[in-house]
Amino acid sequence: MGVLTAALGTVPLWGSDYLVLFFFLFCLYLTVAQMWNLLAGYSGLISLGQQVFLGIGGYSVAVMGNYYGLNVLLSILAGGFFSVLLALFMSLFIFRMKGVYFSIGTWIFAEILMIWFSNWSFVKYGTGLFIKTNPPLSTNETFYIAFVLGVGSVALVYFIMRSRLGLGLMAMRDNEDVSETMGVQVFRYKLYCFLIAAFITGMAAGVFYIFQVFVQPYKAFSIDWTVKLVFIVIIGGIGTIEGPIVGALILVFLSQVLADYFSVSLLILGAIAIAVILLAPKGIMGTLQAKLGFEILSPRRK
């Protein structure tokens, strides 16, 4: 594991530009998917509105950098911060909803923000904003930030799982009602996860859009984001720490290798998703774990 992490962290030193790009995307997808996994896989919150934080994160770096000349790292942090604020506000509404209604509620929030931003003169309506960072970042520098986020998100979920919160989350994942009668404060823990996921997702979005140089409401707040996250997490193995790693690798691999045949790569992705659900409903890592009984990042207590 350590070797792989080290290899990943040093890609700019030995890899081609193409590889740097590949692993940059991998790290960011991994980060955001790991957060969706924290929600859907452990807290039972199936959010279809994670794109809301991706949009907020993207616009935060644009507005903070362009308008106020804020340092780039602080702008990224600001993206996380605003996402948490928004998540708190959203929770007033959506935490009353259950199951499907929660999922739809989060999505509607994202749609509202999409329309809001495309009608808001401050962010130049639907045309979107170019992003100028202060100071300007090289490709490698952006890669390192993404790397820190990617590794950080895995470590974060790992440490959450080793903590009191994680113990409760794992119990909730297996049976929410029973865990509540065992003293687990289900509502509060769900809220914590929602806020943590918003924070990290918001920051990852900032890095992604710095790389894209351009943020635009119809892309940033698009459901396509969440569709990708669902694929990554469920194909990889929902409720496992390793699942999103494998899933993100598959997604980035498909989209990069078949970059010239964009729609073909997505067709294949759709087919893989259906095949995985039919053949290995727990996802690739979930099924491997169940069959072979190994875990690399085990949150197990002994």
Added chain:
Amino acid sequence: MPDILVVKSLEKYFGHLLVVSQLSFEVRQGEILGVLGPNGAGKTTMFNLITGTLKADGGSIIFNGVDITRESPARRCRQGIGRTYQIPRPFENMTVYENLLVGAVHGAGMREKHAAPFAMEVLELIRLLPEKDKLAGGLCLLDRKRLELGRALATQPRLLLIDEVAGGLTENEVEMLLKVVKEIQHRGVSIVWIEHILMMLSEGVDRLLVLDGGRRLQCGDPRHVMNSQDVMECYLGSEED
């Protein structure tokens, strides 16, 4: 000593159906109260109301002198109400040890450092030490029932609600569990115990509560209750035509 649990005129509707009706009883400190009743008598619903999984539509529940009718299930557990389920519901993807840890950390509010030796102690009591690192989903029925008891115990309850431990087990296995329950009682835990095998209840319990149609039919000395006419009737059907 005051009663550990006092239930007053408890009521619960499912839609328009009254499933628990004006139910009142108390559990004395340190006793085992057996609960009996035919299908649909409202026994498990009563447990769900006491633990807070269901919200009562009327009446009150006083635990240890505090009105807990509006508290969340988690809070009730922290205050000392533990329960087992009729069909064991362990956290299947967690190990036996982790299952107990959940109880100790979240239910009893211990730090994980202190919870670990306590969980080991409980493992020994329920005789599951050898299975400690097995996934709970892979346990056999007897071990699941043991875990069910152990997990509830790990929350350090002052009142333990037991929903049928004997179902589906052989006689020897039942006797083994009976011993565990007795040990739990000796630790000063009060127990409310739903069971279908009457032998267990008439031997093991201090008092017996009989429910029918969500109402209290009888409550008192087990032998006396078992021989009463209306209890027999509610099981055997009425004689008159």
Added chain:
Amino acid sequence: MQRELALKVDNINVFYGEFHALWDVSLEVEPQQIISVIGTNGSGKSTLLNAIAGLLQPRGGDVELFGEKISGMQPHQTVVRGVSLVPEGRRVFGRLTVYENLIMGAYTPRARKRRSTVLRMVYDLFPRLHERRNQLASTMSGGEQQMLAIGRALMSEPKLLLCDEISLGLAPLIIKDIYKKLEEINRQGVAILLVEQDINRSLKACQYAHVMLEGKVVLSGNPASLTLEEVKRAYFGV
């Protein structure tokens, strides 16, 4: 030559996951017979009926209907062969009218062809259902819903009727009425397997009884030869 059996349950075992719900249960029902199975809740009576009807699959053992093996079949396959279950808790289609519920009872192609004839017979047996035919099933009383559940089960023209706790939650007078109807149905040539908690009622109605406890048959005999004391002991396991 062996006498023909309507139903032969031979040493079946049923599990819910890890839970061993039925242990080597065997029983037989002859055509024209009413057989009852008595036991407390959790004793495995409903499980037995569900396994016969095909809602549950036994692990080991055989179920035969008039000599044909039906274990391993799905409910829609057993219905075609003449098994009909009146489920516990009645389970009428609440948002369908009484008439529609009965129509649904005649789901199999064979039953659909004879639908109007059988429907008339069911209405004759339960005139109340005819009176209420356009009413939503959910708005009827418990007793009426029980009649509807039985009527619906009869619509498939079963050779074997399985009844799960049909007296549960009903007033004594209504129970008496329903049991009379069952005897009438039986006289028309339908074998019946009854499952009840109510010992007295089912002992009176049947020709042979089994008592179940904890998933096993613990006592069998014809009602005349069984003493109430014996039955109670087996029933409660004291």
Added chain:
Amino acid sequence: MIDLAQPIINGLLLGGLYAVIALGLSTIFGIVRVVNLAHGDMVILGSYLSLAFCMWLGLNPLWTILLVAPIMFCVGFLIQSVLFNRVLGKGMEPPLLMAFGISIIVQNFLLLVFTSDARALKSDLSMMTISLGEINISLLYLLNFLIGLAVILGLRQFFRKTFLGRAIRAASDDVVAAKLVGANTSSIYAYAMGIAALTAAVAGVLVGMTFIFYPHTGPQYLIIAFGVVIIGGLGSIKGTLVGGFILAMAQLLGAHFFGPGYQLLCGYMVLLIVLAIRPNGIFGKA
């Protein structure tokens, strides 16, 4: 008052279209308990099938309904029997991913075949209006409304009067009891999805005649469908109609007061308010 009458009339007419869009989603949820996230894409698939027939046979788009509807019925039937039936009862995630898988396959299949160009189903109707004093009624909107109403009423009659319709209702009422009377519930579900897809086909043709569409327009209609069923309650035909009216009315009145940019926003705001007050929808069961 007159200037309010126009958006209200349009809202009413558009509401009929919205109701048909949502009909299949609502039906499938009520019966199979699956939230078909690919529903919007099935609508758009209907639009493209119609487009293909228009180009190939030179038909008026309206007549293509007769061809598109049966094809979509088969598509729905197959999707349910081959895919969804296998993941029922395994929690919420598997059907979710399954639906996303179907959605992305449909979208990209359409992209490959039809490219990403904007398309429309052209007919003479789109220009015609009826004038009632100061109010103009678009003939196309009127047609949408009437066909929508016809589909909804037709479906209602189908569920009430036919054997299959009754069987579908019975299965949605109590699956176990339906099995016990001898129904093969898997095949009932497949028929139900076929019917849902059929309504999606009608919706697709109407949508295609009224608005421009792209291969990836599906989710837009999915969220409209969601909006309708949130207001009307999942699984209720009557609620679907009411939900369609309320949502369309909220949108058009919003556009009237705040400008066209806010049309969708106002619809969503109403949805959020409904969800905040009644987390299961106005007509939804608690």
